[in-house]
Amino acid sequence: MSSDPHRIAILVYDGVKLLDVAGPADVFGEANRLGADYRITLLSTTGTEVASSIGVRTAVDGSPATEPDPDTFLVPGANIYPRTPVPRALIEATRGLAVRSGRVASICSGAFVLAATGLLDGRRATTHWKIAGELAARHPKIRVEPDAIYVRDGTTYTSAGVTAGIDLALALVEEDHGPDLSREVARALVVYLQRAGGQSQFSAPLQTPPPRSPVLRTVVDLVTADPTAGHSVAELARHLNVSPRHLTRLFREELSTTPARYIESVRFDIAKALLDQGHSATQAALLAGFPGYESLRRVFARELSISPAAYQRRFSTARRGG
Incomplete structure (x- = not known):
């Protein structure tokens, strides 16, 4: 096993959901406390701080141009997607980092950012249950799995809403270091190592579609x-x-x-x-x-x-x- 640190780049932008960033980052940080060696870097398209969805300013470590090739690249989501188009600068930054990364993952509506680059075409993917239908409609080349907590297709990963980013990060830790370390991280954070069932269990009650007739x-x-x-x-x-x-x-x-x-x-x-x-x-x-x-x-x-x-x-x- 390589003694080099495992580099994780998280691309943030104005409107990013803070928990999509902090949840996975905490998983990797806790894994470090238990013996892993993840180096987490926050990046923005311009290398300047961004404003999260709750208004908290988030400092970054640089831009994609200054980042060495990541081992893992994460794209968090935002409430603005899919309501608004993904900016060209964010698409280009995402595509550039993705081709240089060992594996690529999105959290929640971050799937729309990956989809805008074409990286999910021909792949299986998921996102939050409320917007999974929109992802499938806008990007028919993607095989959307609306009930999955997270989906792996080769070296590309997508996950459902918000806390599913924690599930995904735990899966990545297990992939890197085995189930024992991943289990210890889950225990330390008081979360499920692997949740039973899919996203449907978290949707609001009375979701049966009302008929028009x-x-x-x-x-x-x-x-x-x-x-x-x-x-x-x-x-x-x-x-x-x-x-x-x-x-x-x-x-x-x-x-x-x-x-x-x-x-x-x-x-x-x-x-x-x-x-x-x-x-x-x-x-x-x-x-x-x-x-x-x-x-x-x-x-x-x-x-x-x-x-x-x-x-x-x-x-x-x-x-x-x-």
């Missing part, structure tokens, strides 16, 4: 008002005075799904909200209209890759009375 909106109202009712296609069609075939066609044309699967997704959202309120998993399953806990567990495993109990431990905001 008045008929389908009525279906949602019926299920939400009484999720424990049967709500078969025949029953819903009779209530709405349409044929089962017509109702099924409406679901396929507008929502690209079946009535049964859509109703299950509404019940799933209701169950998540009930878990957030402090109901037990069994109670949430029954109140949301599932036959029992096992049915709810299977949907959680399919949609979030975690159990209802694990979801509740992480996200319930209910106060436990004594």
Whole structure:
């Protein structure tokens, strides 16, 4: 193993999200305390300080022109992306550093900066769940994986929102120094070494897309008002005075799904909200209209890759009375 330090360059710019910078940097700094040798350098396109998303001025060590070839190059995100175009100077600085780096990584909306250079074309990538669809729409050559915490494609890495940069940095430490050191860093920072499940578990409740059709909106109202009712296609069609075939066609044309699967997704959202309120998993399953806990567990495993109990431990905001 080389005795030379592992150089990490982080390219910052006006509007950069501070936690996208500090989170990964802290991981590498903690790894240094435990025996690693990372040299972290903050760079800006001009070599001058930048203003972060919260207004804090961030000093830098130089510009890409003054930086030796990095072993790892990180591009943090910002709230301004994807709302505004990536500036040409930032694109050029990113491309120049990327071609000189051993590996390249983005955090959150930093994926839009990498994408603007063309570096993600033909690759798998991810970003924050709220803007993953926009990344895929703007850059159709990228194979976007919207539920991933982070994605590695060769020597290119992309990660989801904000704290996922910590997950990614831990993975890079493990790649460099093995799981034992990475585990010790995670323990020291009191974070998960590897989070179970994907980004879906962190999205807001009741994310089922609302239908445009008045008929389908009525279906949602019926299920939400009484999720424990049967709500078969025949029953819903009779209530709405349409044929089962017509109702099924409406679901396929507008929502690209079946009535049964859509109703299950509404019940799933209701169950998540009930878990957030402090109901037990069994109670949430029954109140949301599932036959029992096992049915709810299977949907959680399919949609979030975690159990209802694990979801509740992480996200319930209910106060436990004594």
